[in-house]
Amino acid sequence: MKRAALAAVFTLMAVATAGADELQDTFDKVNRNLYGIETEKPAPERPRKKLPEIREEAPVRVEQEERADITWDFETGDLRGWTAEGEAFRYQPTYGDNPTARHRGQPSQHQGDYWIGGYERCQSPDCNAGAVQGDGPQGTLTSAPFSVDSPSISFLIGGGCDLAHERVEILVERRVVYKVTGKCTESMGRVSFDMSEFMGQTARIRLIDSSSGGWGHINFDAVRFE
Numbered sequence: 001m002k003r004a005a006l007a008a009v010f011t012l013m014a015v016a017t018a019g020a021d022e023l024q025d026t027f028d029k030v031n032r033n034l035y036g037i038e039t040e041k042p043a044p045e046r047p048r049k050k051l052p053e054i055r056e057e058a059p060v061r062v063e064q065e066e067r068a069d070i071t072w073d074f075e076t077g078d079l080r081g082w083t084a085e086g087e088a089f090r091y092q093p094t095y096g097d098n099p100t101a102r103h104r105g106q107p108s109q110h111q112g113d114y115w116i117g118g119y120e121r122c123q124s125p126d127c128n129a130g131a132v133q134g135d136g137p138q139g140t141l142t143s144a145p146f147s148v149d150s151p152s153i154s155f156l157i158g159g160g161c162d163l164a165h166e167r168v169e170i171l172v173e174r175r176v177v178y179k180v181t182g183k184c185t186e187s188m189g190r191v192s193f194d195m196s197e198f199m200g201q202t203a204r205i206r207l208i209d210s211s212s213g214g215w216g217h218i219n220f221d222a223v224r225f226e
């Protein structure tokens with residue numbers, strides 16, 4: 001019997017009687033004994049590496065259109081796109097130049113009609129002009145995440161001047177990269193921050209009020225991306 005025919009017989013016998021592993025062994029024996037061919041063994045399967053767990057705080061890519069859902073100058077008359085915690089921002093945004101309405105001598109210098117005035121309590125044109133909530137309440141006000149797509153961010157800031165307790169922060173991928181406080185006057189002024197190194201990353205703006213003492217409030221308005 002020729003070798004090829006013999007191999008076929010062995011193969012048929014093996015198929016009839018053996019499982020997959022035994023079948024492979026039979027093929028190997030036929031190849032080795034009749035043809036002098038060593039069958040190449042597949043490399044043993046390596047144990048799979050465990051994939052790193054995705055942590056909850058992993059950076060999230062935020063598309064530009066999501067930024068449009070955040071009120072950046074508060075002219076919507078509400079806090080859409082912002083999350084308030086605590087009591088400090090309960091009556092925000094504030095309508096009009098409420099400090100001047102009570103003859104404070106420090107005009108708010110806000111943009112448009114509405115702004116964040118941590119001391120104020122006047123939410124509409126019909127409010128009791130000049131009314132206040134005072135310095136007691138504390139809390140935070142945090143924007144929804146947005147993607148950095150301009151080389152600078154600027155905004156108006158006023159109110160307290162204790163950086164430890166009254167401040168506005170810019171966070172990138174949940175890390176504070178800038179923080180700024182007011183000048184202990186209700187009048188706001190514009191401050192600007194270089195964001196060029198953070199292009200394409202995810203940012204938030206967060207207002208902090210953690211003091212109930214004198215000047216324990218923060219004013220804020222009119223974020224610009226330039």
Ligand SMILES: [Ca+2]
Binds near residue numbers: 073075111112115221
């Ligand atoms: Ca405004």
